[in-house]
Amino acid sequence: MNHFVFLRAFFLVVGLAAAVLAFAATNEPVACTMEAKICPDGATFVGREGPNCEFAVCPPSSCPPYMCADGTQISRCTADGTVINYFAAPCLTHGGEVTADSFTDVSSSHPNADAIAYVKAEGIVEGYSDGTYRPDRQINRAEFVKILIGSEFGNIQVRGTGPDPFPDVPADAWYTVYVNFAYSPGYISGYPDGTFRPAANINFVEAAKIISKVLNLKGDGTSVWYEGYVRGLADNGAIPLSITSFDQPITRGEMAEMIWRLKAGVADRTSQTYDTLANATAPSSGVEYLVRYNLDTGTDVPLEDQYDGPIIARDLKTGKETVVVKSVKDAIPALRERWNLTIGVFVQPTGAKPVFKTILKETDNSGGDFYQFDPATRTFTPMQLSSVYSGFYDGSVVAPDERYVAWAREANEDKYAAGLVQSLYLASFANDSYAALVVLSGNETLNGGPSDAMGVWYDITWVDSQTVRYAVFDQKKKEAGLYMEDALIGYRTVSID
Numbered sequence: 001m002n003h004f005v006f007l008r009a010f011f012l013v014v015g016l017a018a019a020v021l022a023f024a025a026t027n028e029p030v031a032c033t034m035e036a037k038i039c040p041d042g043a044t045f046v047g048r049e050g051p052n053c054e055f056a057v058c059p060p061s062s063c064p065p066y067m068c069a070d071g072t073q074i075s076r077c078t079a080d081g082t083v084i085n086y087f088a089a090p091c092l093t094h095g096g097e098v099t100a101d102s103f104t105d106v107s108s109s110h111p112n113a114d115a116i117a118y119v120k121a122e123g124i125v126e127g128y129s130d131g132t133y134r135p136d137r138q139i140n141r142a143e144f145v146k147i148l149i150g151s152e153f154g155n156i157q158v159r160g161t162g163p164d165p166f167p168d169v170p171a172d173a174w175y176t177v178y179v180n181f182a183y184s185p186g187y188i189s190g191y192p193d194g195t196f197r198p199a200a201n202i203n204f205v206e207a208a209k210i211i212s213k214v215l216n217l218k219g220d221g222t223s224v225w226y227e228g229y230v231r232g233l234a235d236n237g238a239i240p241l242s243i244t245s246f247d248q249p250i251t252r253g254e255m256a257e258m259i260w261r262l263k264a265g266v267a268d269r270t271s272q273t274y275d276t277l278a279n280a281t282a283p284s285s286g287v288e289y290l291v292r293y294n295l296d297t298g299t300d301v302p303l304e305d306q307y308d309g310p311i312i313a314r315d316l317k318t319g320k321e322t323v324v325v326k327s328v329k330d331a332i333p334a335l336r337e338r339w340n341l342t343i344g345v346f347v348q349p350t351g352a353k354p355v356f357k358t359i360l361k362e363t364d365n366s367g368g369d370f371y372q373f374d375p376a377t378r379t380f381t382p383m384q385l386s387s388v389y390s391g392f393y394d395g396s397v398v399a400p401d402e403r404y405v406a407w408a409r410e411a412n413e414d415k416y417a418a419g420l421v422q423s424l425y426l427a428s429f430a431n432d433s434y435a436a437l438v439v440l441s442g443n444e445t446l447n448g449g450p451s452d453a454m455g456v457w458y459d460i461t462w463v464d465s466q467t468v469r470y471a472v473f474d475q476k477k478k479e480a481g482l483y484m485e486d487a488l489i490g491y492r493t494v495s496i497d
Helices: 003-026 113-121 141-153 176-183 204-215 229-234 251-261 272-282 331-339 412-417 475-479
Strands: 036-038 045-048 287-291 311-315 321-325 341-347 357-361 370-374 380-382 404-409 422-429 433-440 459-463 467-475 487-496
Touching: 113 251, 141 176, 141 204, 204 229, 204 251, 229 272, 287 341, 311 341, 331 341, 341 459, 422 467, 433 487, 467 475
Parallel strands: none
Antiparallel strands: 036 045, 287 311, 311 321, 341 357, 357 370, 370 380, 404 422, 422 433, 459 467, 467 487
């Protein structure tokens, strides 16, 4: 061979190799398809062929690709194992990189990424069966209690002795042992109507109370029931800046953030303060209502008067209390039909009258009738909502501003018994009205579990005060023994406007 021809061929090959490496160093390779391709000049690479024979070179197994949050895989090395030097982070335009110590949907750029990596490494959470964590999904009360109790006391196996404390917590539910465990020492206490509402989203001050009790944190302040708990978290730098109101439902990412900061002693993250939240989220009414039962005063009273008592209006700024109704049983004579029938606050809608619900104490019956209270006349008006909504079960979730409630409902008893629940209802506490918001058909159902259509089998949340997010499941898959994530068709949203 002519030396000139040989040298020309040699430099041509070297130049081509340099061009390929230069392309890899300055351009984002496409996803690897693991196919052998041959260029016109005879060069062989493994990857996807481009218009000019550019290839996303598949690296050896010792150099895994970058995994991006949107599922894109980007080569980390060339075919010979040389690390490619990208001008910018390879996953910058793909939601950030998903690291090995995280979940497939948690990129390194997520604000709670370090916290989520911690709770996974410590075995506090395992995530979902599809490898995701769903950091921006709101967390319900059952999930929160299980994760928090598990993080502090390990895997609880013993149910404990004595009767179950909450009528809406099934004996065989996956979270029951944790709820019962948390109830005995007073970490949780439930709602005034005696329920726990496991499927309801937990808001920040509810979470702050449980965290403070479990971890023995308490700050100063008694103007409202949650002040000390919130100040306790703030004193330890544990309130993420994404928390902007006391009644804000918290996400799975925010829960991980608070646990991480407290248990790992993280001191270099900025925290919200009680005063900042108080100034930003003071209720429009500025008043909190509560019933003070005679039984709770420590005074001996006749049996028929134990669950009677006054309604108190507490000023949330000054803490001053005013008696607005001297006797709930005088205000609602129907309460005198049973000695243990009384009433409690259910919601206080923003810009609307508070709503109370009757409670049959000392029993496992947490259903009841709803009454709207008029502070001006100090009278109660029965609500038609009582005919369709019990106040618990069926995935019911109250909107952040407490003006609405969304829940699953199925009027056909046979369908309901089979777990085929196809109507998502919306009710307005302010207007005492209700209607079907969504009606499914075919094999689509709102109930992700077996035939017992309990609240724990639903996945209904509020994205904001105007938008509901709900999960839709496949009834046929459920009939085959697949539940929840395994029967999930997908998530949908609906506006209440």
